[in-house]
Amino acid sequence: MACEMAKIDRNYAHFALFGRSPLSMEEILEVNGVDTSECKVFWHDARGDYAEFSSDARTESATRGAMKHINDFVHPQVIIMDDSKREDSFFSKAMKTKVKETGTALIEVPLGRYEEWLWMTRLDAGSLSNWHKPNIDILIHAPAGSSGSLIRLLKSLYNAEYRGLKVPRLTIALPTKIEPALQNYLGGFMWPPWRDFSEQNGLTVRHRIPSSRTSSEQASIRFVESFYPPNSKDNHVLVLSPQAEMSPLYLQYLHSSILEYYYQYWGAGNDLMGISLDVPTAFLDGKDGFKQPTLGNMSYNKHAQDADPQIPSPFLYQAISSTANLIQGEKWAAFHDFLSKRIQASHSGKTGKKDHKVVPETEPAWVEFFMELARARGWTMLHPPTSLVTIHNELAQIPEEFSRPPASDTKATEVFKQSDHPEEEPFLLSADPPVPVEHIEADPSRSFMPLHQMLPFNGELQDLASLPWLDHEGSLTSHGGRICQGQC
Incomplete structure (x- = not known):
């Protein structure tokens, strides 16, 4: 792993040897098949004198002393070690004691997961030094009649890969009527997946009180109030549709992308509103x-000579959906403020006449409001080259605020009109009831390979400025707004 990081050449990689092994550094490198002429790592023998004869207390003291010298002269931005379950207890204890004193990030590679964690070697030191800062909240708003889809989504979340990473908090907003099967499942659902029975369940469930028909404004307000970042720089929200089924590697991808685009030394994500797990199949x-x-x-690609130009690329899209998108905390806080002012302006008459919706009525009402803000500020969503979520078509539901009876049912239509809230509907709606949009379901078999093998360039994330950029109409443009002719 150290050699792989040195090969990527984004960091200076140092390897310090601790423990009680009597073998010399050269012998250990030879046993492990390391060619120092190819592996450009700085090697340090950090073992104390007479280490093989030392007690645990003396070896622990020697480890702390060696780490003091390393901090004084090397100034590491991040320390990466093997799983503490595999390391000697004196070593793990000494390392954790020293990083508390220095404030250096300590990353433990899960036991036997070196290949699956090679994506970490593609990040720079600025990103890795903020390893423990990002916090993710998962937010699921379940419409009526979505019990089967929601259970499928929760099972995929439960079975995802979380070892070595911070498990997101989970909030589920349930409809007014809860089906018995869903209620029984939630009663035995444990979150995080490996929590001890003595620990409190990390799942938050909200159950809406029945009321009259929900308007677009009411639905949007209820959704946005479900989450607010206590620290807008480090707290983000992952919005999931009950139709989604997650890849086991979804959190690895999100964590690496957040660190790369929001925490790297040079910064890159001012106009990046979030990170999607889905690849759109419709405009x-x-x-x-x-x-x-x-x-x-x-626009540019340092691997152009080795890459197939026809391979799908990650891209930026000036659009958002409710399928599976992580929204950055600062952008969510800005949206919260925008929605309150937008609704006030709508009721005061300052917005003028109503416009037609840009987003179809198959998407929740909050998406239209978010699109207004995103287009005004030039925000874009980062999409992966291959989907890390499967959006299923069966059991698809129309959002409650846009569901209505067919025009042929005159009695139901009349009752529907009596419960209408025209003053709380800021957009012109279609005369016909919306029909769910078919989504091409992603192939789940790609989820069984390591993350770096799923992504182009062997998992090396690319500069945002180099990625293809689509406007809200889906047209390929340059980052300056010029329509592309051929290639960008």
Whole structure:
């Protein structure tokens, strides 16, 4: 892993040898097949004198002393060690004591997961030094009749890979009517997956009180109030649709992308509103024909000679959906403020006449409001080259605020109109009831390979400025707004 990090050449990699082994550093490198002429790592023998004969207390003291010298002369930004379950107790204790004193980030690679964690070697020291800072809250708003879909989503979240990472908090907002099967499942659902029975359940469940038909404003307010970041720089929200089924590697991808684009030394994410786990298969208005950009559409690519230009590329899209998107904390706080002012302006008449919706009525009402803010500020969403979530089509539900009876049912239509709230509907709605949009379901088999093998360039994340950029209409443009002719 150290050699892999040195090969990527984004950091200066140092390897310090501790413990009681009587073998010399050269012998240990030879046994492990390390060629120092190829592996450009700085090697340090940090063992104390007579280490093989030392007691645990003396070896622990020697480890702390060696770490003091390393901190004084090397100034490490992050320390990476093997799983503490595998390391000697004196070593783990000494390392954790020293990082508390220095404030240096300590990363433990889960036992036997070196190959699966090679994506970490692609991050720079600025990103890795903030390893423990990001916090993710998962937010799921379940419509009526979605029990089967919600249980499937919760099972995929439960079975995902979390070892070595901070497990997100989970909040589920339930509809007014809860089906018995869902209630029984939630009663035995444990979160985080490996929590001890003596620990409190990390799951938060909210159950809406029945009321009259929900308007677009009411639904948007209820959704946005479900979460607010206590620290907008480090707290983010992952919005999931009950139709989603997560890849086991979803958190690894989110964690690496957050560190790369929000915490790297040079900064890059001022206009990045979030990170999607999904690749759209339709345009923002619900029409078919969306074409994912390829590596040939990148503005520049240092791996251009080795990469196939027809391979799907990660890309930036000035659009958002409710399927599976992480929204950065500062952008969510800005949206919270925008929505309160937008609703006040709508009721005061300052917004003028109503406009037609840009987003179809198959998406929740809050998406339209968020799109107004995103287009005004030039925000974009980062999409992966391959989907890390499967969006299922069966049991798809229309949002409650947009569901209505067919025009042929005159009695139901009349009752519907009597419960209408025209003053709380800021957009012109279609005369016809919305129909769920078919989504091409992703192939789940790719989830069984390590993350760096799923991504182009062997998992090395690319500069945002080099990625293809799509406007809200799905047109490929340059970052300056110029329509691309051929390639960007």
